[in-house]
Amino acid sequence: MNIRIVFPEKNACLSFQTDNQKRFVAADLEERLAFVDRSLKYESLNGEGVDRSQPEPHRMQWTAVDGADSYCAEFIRPDGKVTALRSEDTSVLMPYLFTGCPYICRVTAYKNGAVIAVSEDLPFTTADEQPRFVRGLNATNIRDLGGWKTKNGRRVAQGKMFRGTEIDDNFPLTEDSIRALTEELFLKSDFDLREETPTDDPGPLAAYGVTRVAAPLDSYCEFVDRNKDQALPLLKKLCDPSIYPLYFHCWAGADRTGTLAYLILGYLGVSEDDVVLDYEATTLSVWGERSRNYPHFIKLREFMRSEYGADGADLQTQVRRFFVETGLTEEDLASFESIMLTD
Secondary structure (H helix, E strand, O other): OOOOOEEEEOOEOOOOOHHHHHHHHHHOOOHHHHHOOOOOOOOHOOOOOOOOOOOOOOOOOOOOOOOOOEEEEEEEOOOOOOOEHHHHHHHEEEEOOOOOOOEEEEEEEEOOOOEEOOOOEEEEEOOOOOOEEEOOOOOOOOEEOOOOOEOOOOOOOOOOOEEEEEOOOOOOOOOHHHHHHHHHHHEEEEOOOOOOOOOOOOOOOHHHHOOEEOOOOOOOHEEEEEEOHHHHHHHHOOHHHHOEEEEEEEEEEEHHHHHHHHHHHHHHOEEEHHHEEEEEEEEHOOOOOOOOOOOOHHHOOOOOOHHHHHOOOOHHHHHHHHHHOOOOOHHHHHHHHHHEEEO
């Protein structure tokens, strides 16, 4: 009995960006703002409205095997990391995968727990595209901070740090959401940037081995100008390799989350244009416009230039100076770079 994988095709290159996302990435500012439904008030949305932040929903498909009562689809990276999905049908929604990465997929058929057939290994690759949107299931505005190229030819490591919206209250986790976060993203830590969450709250994923870290932050200039004492404990934690992979979020994953992502990507050496694009990608979620001319974002960038870049220093140097002034040591920074940068 043979299993033939129908999709993806052998040696295919799969893009997980939707047509809307591709247009957004390629657009100029005026075109990007056209994606916003300006009739929406994000403060009262509670997850309602048009969400364009979900990735392209490819389904892996294969032929049926007589007598099989279940199947297991595996997606194997070159480093040996495997994402395995079970199904009683002959397809699965493809999981979170790295961008610009070769994969091998394989399907195994079972009957009463015994293997009765295995497909041939089928190679395919994923398109090299950023930002990498991640399927949010019941949530929105989730993406991998990794994949971006840096100015010195390296990349931000994928699968280490994810940014997004809250995963409780307005976006309570479903069974599929929990499986995706724990079995596709392999999360170890949930960094909650909200000040309104009780510090003793273990978080919605505690039962699945994911540790909630209370890390309340302000956003934009309130963070970088007034809250260095508040920032240091969080930044120190980010230098510890044992906490990864991690998910960091506030409420919408837009402002507090956007501020932290801006600083992290800037420090790692991603071009300022790409760092701004990552910030603006929140516009594709249900939370309304976040663009380079958003007043709070303008003030943040102006503050960083005036306080840490008055000599013409680029964004990477500006953020390094801010991190050092906040209290990170050279050892801390070296550890963070070893975690978050790859060749």
